[in-house]
Amino acid sequence: MNRVVVIGAGPAGLAAARAAAALGVEVVLVDAGPKLGGQYFRQDALASEDRFSFPGGVEHVPDAAVWAVEPIHGGHRVHLRIGAADDPSRTGRVLETRALVLATGAFDRVLPFPGWDLPGVFTAGGAQAMAKGQGVAAGDRVLVAGTGPFLLPVASSLAAAGARVVEVAEANAAVTGWLSRPRGVFAGWPKLPELARHVSALARHRVPYRSRTAVVRAHGSEWVESVTVARLDREWTPVPGSERRVEVDAVAVGFGFTPQLELAVAARCRIEGGFVAVDAAQGTSAPGVFAAGEVTGIGGADLAASEGAVAGAAAAKRLGAVVDPPLGAMARVRSGRRFAAALEAAYPVRGGWTDWLRDDTIVCRCEEVDLRRLMSAVDERDLGGVRSLKLASGAGLGLCQGRVCGRNVAELAGLDGTAFARRRIASPLRLGELAEAEPEAEAVEVPDRALGQDFG
Amino acid sequence: MSPIESADVVVVGAGIIGAACAEALSRAGRRVLVVDRGAPAGATTASGEGNVLLSDKAPGPELALALAARRRWPALLESLRGELGDLADVEWEAKGGLVVATSPDSVGSLRIISDAQREAGVEVHSLGPEGARKLEPHLTGTVTAAAHYPEDAQLHPVLAATALLAAVRARGGAVVGGVEADGLVVRGGRVAGVRIGGAAVPCGAVVNACGPWAGHFSVAAGAPIEVMPRRGMILVTAPLPPLVRRKVYAADYVAAVSSGDVDLQVSTVVESTAAGTVLIGSSRQRVGFDDSLEVEVLRRLARNAIRLFPVLEGVPVMRAYGGFRPYTPDHLPVIGEDPRMRGLWHASGHEGAGIGLAPATGRLLADLMDGRRPEVDPVPFRVDRPALMAEVRT
Amino acid sequence: MRVTWDGEEIEAREGQTVAAVLTARGVRSWRTTRVAGRPRGLFCGIGVCFDCLVKVNGVPDVRACQRVVADGDDIRPQAGAELPS
Ligand SMILES: Cc1cc2nc3c(=O)[nH]c(=O)nc-3n(C[C@H](O)[C@H](O)[C@H](O)COP(=O)(O)OP(=O)(O)OC[C@H]3O[C@@H](n4cnc5c(N)ncnc54)[C@H](O)[C@@H]3O)c2cc1C
Ligand SMILES: Cc1cc2nc3c(=O)[nH]c(=O)nc-3n(C[C@H](O)[C@H](O)[C@H](O)COP(=O)(O)OP(=O)(O)OC[C@H]3O[C@@H](n4cnc5c(N)ncnc54)[C@H](O)[C@@H]3O)c2cc1C
Ligand code: FES
Numbered sequence: 001m002n003r004v005v006v007i008g009a010g011p012a013g014l015a016a017a018r019a020a021a022a023l024g025v026e027v028v029l030v031d032a033g034p035k036l037g038g039q040y041f042r043q044d045a046l047a048s049e050d051r052f053s054f055p056g057g058v059e060h061v062p063d064a065a066v067w068a069v070e071p072i073h074g075g076h077r078v079h080l081r082i083g084a085a086d087d088p089s090r091t092g093r094v095l096e097t098r099a100l101v102l103a104t105g106a107f108d109r110v111l112p113f114p115g116w117d118l119p120g121v122f123t124a125g126g127a128q129a130m131a132k133g134q135g136v137a138a139g140d141r142v143l144v145a146g147t148g149p150f151l152l153p154v155a156s157s158l159a160a161a162g163a164r165v166v167e168v169a170e171a172n173a174a175v176t177g178w179l180s181r182p183r184g185v186f187a188g189w190p191k192l193p194e195l196a197r198h199v200s201a202l203a204r205h206r207v208p209y210r211s212r213t214a215v216v217r218a219h220g221s222e223w224v225e226s227v228t229v230a231r232l233d234r235e236w237t238p239v240p241g242s243e244r245r246v247e248v249d250a251v252a253v254g255f256g257f258t259p260q261l262e263l264a265v266a267a268r269c270r271i272e273g274g275f276v277a278v279d280a281a282q283g284t285s286a287p288g289v290f291a292a293g294e295v296t297g298i299g300g301a302d303l304a305a306s307e308g309a310v311a312g313a314a315a316a317k318r319l320g321a322v323v324d325p326p327l328g329a330m331a332r333v334r335s336g337r338r339f340a341a342a343l344e345a346a347y348p349v350r351g352g353w354t355d356w357l358r359d360d361t362i363v364c365r366c367e368e369v370d371l372r373r374l375m376s377a378v379d380e381r382d383l384g385g386v387r388s389l390k391l392a393s394g395a396g397l398g399l400c401q402g403r404v405c406g407r408n409v410a411e412l413a414g415l416d417g418t419a420f421a422r423r424r425i426a427s428p429l430r431l432g433e434l435a436e437a438e439p440e441a442e443a444v445e446v447p448d449r450a451l452g453q454d455f456g
Numbered sequence: 457m458s459p460i461e462s463a464d465v466v467v468v469g470a471g472i473i474g475a476a477c478a479e480a481l482s483r484a485g486r487r488v489l490v491v492d493r494g495a496p497a498g499a500t501t502a503s504g505e506g507n508v509l510l511s512d513k514a515p516g517p518e519l520a521l522a523l524a525a526r527r528r529w530p531a532l533l534e535s536l537r538g539e540l541g542d543l544a545d546v547e548w549e550a551k552g553g554l555v556v557a558t559s560p561d562s563v564g565s566l567r568i569i570s571d572a573q574r575e576a577g578v579e580v581h582s583l584g585p586e587g588a589r590k591l592e593p594h595l596t597g598t599v600t601a602a603a604h605y606p607e608d609a610q611l612h613p614v615l616a617a618t619a620l621l622a623a624v625r626a627r628g629g630a631v632v633g634g635v636e637a638d639g640l641v642v643r644g645g646r647v648a649g650v651r652i653g654g655a656a657v658p659c660g661a662v663v664n665a666c667g668p669w670a671g672h673f674s675v676a677a678g679a680p681i682e683v684m685p686r687r688g689m690i691l692v693t694a695p696l697p698p699l700v701r702r703k704v705y706a707a708d709y710v711a712a713v714s715s716g717d718v719d720l721q722v723s724t725v726v727e728s729t730a731a732g733t734v735l736i737g738s739s740r741q742r743v744g745f746d747d748s749l750e751v752e753v754l755r756r757l758a759r760n761a762i763r764l765f766p767v768l769e770g771v772p773v774m775r776a777y778g779g780f781r782p783y784t785p786d787h788l789p790v791i792g793e794d795p796r797m798r799g800l801w802h803a804s805g806h807e808g809a810g811i812g813l814a815p816a817t818g819r820l821l822a823d824l825m826d827g828r829r830p831e832v833d834p835v836p837f838r839v840d841r842p843a844l845m846a847e848v849r850t
Numbered sequence: 851m852r853v854t855w856d857g858e859e860i861e862a863r864e865g866q867t868v869a870a871v872l873t874a875r876g877v878r879s880w881r882t883t884r885v886a887g888r889p890r891g892l893f894c895g896i897g898v899c900f901d902c903l904v905k906v907n908g909v910p911d912v913r914a915c916q917r918v919v920a921d922g923d924d925i926r927p928q929a930g931a932e933l934p935s
Contacts, residue, residue: 085916126895134870385495399900432769770934
């Protein structure tokens, strides 16, 4: 049986599934969540209807965690656990495919600061997901901090969910600076009207928005009770004397996003500059594997969807469908990447964040490794690689497998952090689940001729 | 590239074996340069569970080396503590090993092995099912017999290797990562230096401590030896409350360790770490340097572990990792000078026991280089032994 | 539907996650860390950080932000590393 398997049902995966199905190819669309949409289109979990529908030929498998991708002759075997999250009673399913689309998205990067492990400190996306998907505000008095335009929708969703957003602290230059007069790099970005709506929503709620400002410390014993906010210099070192205490019961922090790379690494895709490297047809370096959306670069939902449309068509072509190059989508990908590059240049993470840390600041939340322990491993043991650094310091060895701390630890140690994304078990399963007999694979025929990977 | 232009000895490979050789050589007063193409302690050594075992070795040359190593580790760490302070804290724990039989058939063979080991100087206590479960209360009820080895110990391989390397540096040596050795400089039929990324580093001797890649380097050095990779995978659970105290393994493990079978072998090894995780091994497979995930291997590891410790069924597995054990055709390490090339020394082929055997390996090599009488008979490990050279010559 | 939190019956709605049920009830932390015994609750909200671990029907290490409640679920706080009961 020939089918495209798409992992991830966010904007990229949805578009990929639609594009492949429209070309007459069967599609299985797998996602860990109960509903379609991923992060951007996060649906209200309490509503009974689904916002998305598909043409025939797409099977959506919800509540399905892909825990491993195994390279096999002529393709890949995708291992699922289906059912209630982390429950030992989940059932197994194994899909084989010659055309795999990875659309696993990204998650927030949070820079550590003293007190960031207190309950009440959330990632910006986490606060967003709770507000959008569950209708719950992270707190009553919330401060939103970090960098990039993404802070705006987070603040406006929190306000809509009933929180009082006391301030938005942007560590770089204000988004509002160019948003009101978009010229140069941001002119023509399709995201502008949406961002402008968020800005006026914040103005309506009288939310102060400050640039070159960050939360450098959270205070409280059982729960965050206040934060210290400071002005930053150009390199993000706090300006002495600029600190002020703000009373809050929640903080939402986001410093950009980190791609969810482990399945791409397992499928042997080349990673470049921290993202899955793709060609013009969204093909990765691994034959039969395509990648779309924020695993290939952070650029927002529109770019993710355009990449998905290209990847879906390329995957269908790989299975023998007759496909004209999707020129419109390919052009949108090219222009989307220009905005993404501009965004990255305007909202980088600058090195001064390490000045926010103290010796006893937790760096790895899972294993409770503080800065002192990490740096003594780095300085005294002269470790030149991520693998030995993890083992010597404990950082990145816990249940999140370095998703939260990996980039920060790598930056502190002066190493390339890509190796943190090597996670053979992408999502934990119970030993008893692993011990089950392998479900019979829904197999594929291996073709006798090599099929093209691109539209050439 | 290197902070020293020349050295008495260049050790190629900064795994536990290269680190232990360099430590022993620098202790004897030599100026040592250690080079690694990757990160120090970043290859096979980072995969090791860190067991220092006597229990899995049948009487013979490997057990003799293991006994020497078991004596050496605590003394070595004590002396490093004097030199390095807390850096020498490598989580050493003489936690003991428990080998269990779960079928009536294996009771007899377990007894035969432990009797022979006792004869050879290993402390072994034979136990019945109750005795075994008293030591490890979560063990399966199907245990038929067990042998307890109080001397079996564990340490943290990366901490140990980096501590040994720190001692080398403290004694005036150097450790350089990210540089590949790709051949020798030979003058008058003996080693005069080593080629590192196109440059020649003069030295009197070169130690090939390239682990599973020792065969590759030996070819580049013009004196091939047969060292091959044998792949192993380990499962890691989420951190758990204290559950398994010792290293516990099924009696068939000893057979798997010494087997030369190409096919996948999965024996049952369960133990916990200082961080609270439980490590589940171990597989042995000859697949070259192919490191692709094989789910079936993980499944078999999981099944075996649950059979030994049923309580593990409901705990999360969060990681799986693998490595390539360096092995020789006769499953003995190769330690000594290459008779075909004076000044080229080999220290490799320790298979699944390199962490444990490291200090005795370093000492043996240093003793031979300095012409001291070695503590352990070097003959079984020599480079030109028939088992090794037979394959080399063909 | 009804679930219990630490032995006490509470209301929950179809589709809610354990984290949402607890947050709506004002519970902000439901586990303590293994080493320092520090309180933790929701952090990433999307299943990647494993900070929100909770015990559901005797099974520890369940991500509260991912687990959708089922009628009758017995939800309890988790103290450090625990074994399934
Ligand atoms: C928490 C969060 C909230 C966000 N909210 C907004 C917002 O409100 N507005 C905005 O403009 N941008 C938002 N973003 C940015 C957003 O990531 C992108 O704009 C967009 O959603 C990216 O689309 P994508 O298809 O690449 O990935 P995503 O939308 O992230 O979708 C990836 C999907 O892959 C699934 N997945 C990943 N790994 C596995 C696996 N192993 N097994 C099964 N399924 C898997 C995930 O469940 C997810 O549904 C948010 C990002 C995050 C992290
Ligand atoms: C899963 C698993 C579990 C194990 N558990 C245990 C255990 O519990 N106890 C135990 O005693 N042993 C154990 N072992 C075995 C142990 O890990 C090995 O025997 C030991 O690490 C070998 O060390 P080494 O220094 O020879 O090799 P390595 O650690 O691989 O070091 C060799 C080094 O040489 C470098 N190198 C190679 N070629 C070159 C070159 N041309 N130039 C420069 N550098 C080069 C490599 O980069 C590498 O760093 C285990 C092994 C595995 C795979
Ligand atoms: S809050 Fe991060 S996994 Fe649940």
